[in-house]
Each structure stands twice: as C-alpha cells, then as structure tokens.
Amino acid sequence: MDLSLLKELNRALRERQSVAVVTLTRGVSAPGMSVGDQCLVDPAVGSALMGPLRLSGAMVGQVLEIIAGRESKPLHIRTKELECDLFVEVHAAPPHLLIVGAGHIAVPLASMAHLCEFQVTVLDDRPQYASQTRFPTADQVRAAPLVTTLQSMRNVGQLDRHTSVVLVTRGHQHDVDCLTELIGDDLAYIGMIGSKRRIRAVWELLESEYNLDRSLFGKVHAPIGLDIGGRTPAEIAVAILAEIIMVQYRGPQAAMSMRG
Amino acid sequence: MTGSLYPKLQQLIEGGTTVAMATITMVKGSVPREVGAKMLIHPAGLHVGTVGGGCGEADVIRAALDVIKDGDPRTVRVDLTEDISMDSLGVCGGIMDVFIERCGSADVG
Numbered sequence: 001m002d003l004s005l006l007k008e009l010n011r012a013l014r015e016r017q018s019v020a021v022v023t024l025t026r027g028v029s030a031p032g033m034s035v036g037d038q039c040l041v042d043p044a045v046g047s048a049l050m051g052p053l054r055l056s057g058a059m060v061g062q063v064l065e066i067i068a069g070r071e072s073k074p075l076h077i078r079t080k081e082l083e084c085d086l087f088v089e090v091h092a093a094p095p096h097l098l099i100v101g102a103g104h105i106a107v108p109l110a111s112m113a114h115l116c117e118f119q120v121t122v123l124d125d126r127p128q129y130a131s132q133t134r135f136p137t138a139d140q141v142r143a144a145p146l147v148t149t150l151q152s153m154r155n156v157g158q159l160d161r162h163t164s165v166v167l168v169t170r171g172h173q174h175d176v177d178c179l180t181e182l183i184g185d186d187l188a189y190i191g192m193i194g195s196k197r198r199i200r201a202v203w204e205l206l207e208s209e210y211n212l213d214r215s216l217f218g219k220v221h222a223p224i225g226l227d228i229g230g231r232t233p234a235e236i237a238v239a240i241l242a243e244i245i246m247v248q249y250r251g252p253q254a255a256m257s258m259r260g
Numbered sequence: 261m262t263g264s265l266y267p268k269l270q271q272l273i274e275g276g277t278t279v280a281m282a283t284i285t286m287v288k289g290s291v292p293r294e295v296g297a298k299m300l301i302h303p304a305g306l307h308v309g310t311v312g313g314g315c316g317e318a319d320v321i322r323a324a325l326d327v328i329k330d331g332d333p334r335t336v337r338v339d340l341t342e343d344i345s346m347d348s349l350g351v352c353g354g355i356m357d358v359f360i361e362r363c364g365s366a367d368v369g
Binding site: 001003006007009010013023025026035036071072073074087089090 | 266267269270273274281283285286295296332333334335359361363
C-alpha cells in the first residue's frame with residue numbers, strides 16, 4: 001500500500017468517515033493495471049480518489065453498493081475488455097446508538113455499546129440523569145426535551161440508517177411520543193421497552209388515537225431485546241444490544257450451539 | 261475493527277520498516293476469521309493482528325516473508341479442510357483466500 005493513500009485512509013478513519021480501499025487482487029493484464037493496484041472510494045464524493053487503480057463508472061457504482069452494505073467483499077468484474085477480481089474493503093462510519101431515557105438500563109447499555117464500537121448518544125429531559133458523569137463513555141449526552149431534540153437531530157442527519165434507537169424513557173407516554181415521531185424514519189433499528197401486554201395496549205392506542213397503520217408497527221422491536229431470560233438492568237441491556245447487533249448483521253436468533 | 265491496524269502501518273512505514281499486509285478476501289465453510297480480517301507481517305516477527313492463528317496463519321506468514329523480499333502481491337489459499345483428528349487440532353473445516361501485499365520503503369508500486 002502506497003504511503004499517500006495510507007495517510008488519506010488514516011485521515012478518513014480518524015474523522016470517522018465511510019471509505020473503501022479497492023485492491024486489484026487478480027486480473028488478466030490490462031494496460032496500466034497490475035495486481036496490487038489500489039484506490040480509495042469515498043461514498044460522500046461518489047467516486048474513486050487517490051491511487052493508481054482506475055475504476056470505470058459502473059465499477060464505482062458496484063463499490064458504492066458494497067459500501068452501503070457495510071461489509072467488505074470480493075467483487076468479480078467481467079466486461080468485454082477485462083476480467084478481474086477486486087477486493088472492496090469497507091470502513092463504514094461507526095454505527096450510532098441513540099438511547100432515549102437515561103434510567104437504569106441506559107447506563108450499562110451505553111457502556112456496552114461503547115465497547116462494541118458504537119457512537120453513543122443519550123437523551124433525557126432530566127439533567128440530573130442526562131449527565132456526562134453518569135455516562136462517562138457516551139459520545140453525546142443531551143439534557144433536552146425529547147421530541148424537539150429528535151427533530152433537530154433528524155435535521156442534522158443524526159437519525160439515518162446507521163442509527164439504532166432504543167426507547168427506554170421513564171414513562172410509556174414519553175416512549176409513545178418518541179415512537180410516533182420516529183415511526184417514519186429509515187433507521188437501522190428501533191426498539192421500545194415494555195411488557196407484551198403493555199405493548200399491545202400501545203399498538204391499540206396508536207391505531208385508535210393516532211390513526212397509525214398497524215403495518216408500521218412491524219419494524220418496531222417491542223418488547224425489546226432477545227429472549228435470554230435477563231432480569232437485572234445490565235442483563236436486559238445485553239439482550240437489547242444483542243438484538244441490535246443481530247439486526248445489523250441480519251443474523252439468526254438462535255444460539256450458535258443450536259444452529260443446524 | 262480492521263481500521264485500527266492502519267495507524268500502526270503508517271508508523272512502521274514512516275519509520276523505514278517494510279512489512280507485508282495480509283487480508284482475508286474470500287472464505288468458504290467454517291474458518292476462524294471473517295472476510296476483511298487483516299494482519300501485518302513484520303520481518304522481525306513483530307506481527308500485528310491475526311488472520312486466525314494456527315497452521316493457516318503460519319502458511320500466510322511464510323508467504324508474506326517472500327512477498328516482503330520479492331514485492332509481488334499474491335493470493336494464498338489456506339485450506340483448513342483436513343479431517344478432524346488429534347493430529348490436526350487447528351482444523352475448522354473451511355478454506356480462505358488471503359491477499360498479501362508489500363507495504364513500505366521498498367514498495368515500488
């Protein structure tokens with residue numbers, strides 16, 4: 001790898017930008033191309049930058065699709081002129097976890113999510129709970145009204161499809177207010193705390209009072225978390241984070257040992 | 261996660277050390293690590309990261325030392341499909357392709 005490309009890559013990584021390194025790993029020799037040639041692709045710009053590897057517009061399009069999927073992959077190219085293998089190494093911007101409600105579950109959830117390399121935001125309207133001392137590893141702790149803060153976060157692009165939202169506020173009315181605000185957003189994950197019975201009541205309320213269509217509730221993970229039998233706040237946080245990671249990687253719900 | 265290896269790589273290159281970088285580019289079946297996992301192979305054995313350890317990684321290190329010498333990037337296929345027996349404890353059951361390239365001052369592109 002060439003030093004100037006490496007420096008540019010390290011800069012993008014420091015600034016937590018998404019970027020891909022594309023390497024020619026095998027190919028019939030085409031003029032000016034050799035195995036090991038590389039370039040960087042920046043999805044914000046939508047084109048290849050730096051490095052000797054030249055990609056056609058169609059190839060860049062395929063690379064951008066792989067970046068959107070957040071996972072590194074080989075890419076086989078076959079055109080009239082050329083047959084080669086590229087490797088697309090994706091460095092996706094870290095996933096974002098927004099925890100609404102800074103109570104008992106939020107504390108272990110924020111620190112575990114930090115360990116799993118999420119960027120963590122905690123939001124609560126009670127300053128005594130939403131404090132950096134209570135959430136020392138969180139990237140952002142906001143003590144502000146819930147719904148209006150969600151709106152302003154949306155306006156600056158912080159509610160995107162790399163964002164997972166966990167609704168664990170102190171009262172169900174607050175969860176419902178936030179849920180109705182977020183139901184139309186294209187998020188990585190949205191989950192809401194509550195017992196089965198409680199959640200059923202919430203759906204009925206949303207249908208009758210808010211005139212929301214029942215099909216919208218399908219994407220809401222509620223009751224939240226994988227069924228691992230957890231009881232303490234920390235154990236429930238494990239169940240929630242496990243579910244978010246499972247959705248992120250579209251993984252199976254069964255334990256590794258129960259897979260066929 | 262593989263991103264954390266690049267600052268180290270820059271440090272090594274800027275310090276005048278030539279290393280090889282190995283990247284898993286394809287896996288089939290059960291293998292110890294995922295596509296995209298990386299390892300820096302250092303000529304003096306101060307490796308960084310892992311492509312899964314064991315015999316497979318030893319093959320990668322051997323090939324990488326050749327790449328440091330000759331500069332020709334190449335793909336090495338690591339086969340972990342031998343029968344599971346007491347003689348070969350490191351067998352996972354799959355195969356993986358590992359791309360190895362030279363990085364550093366001797367890198368002529």
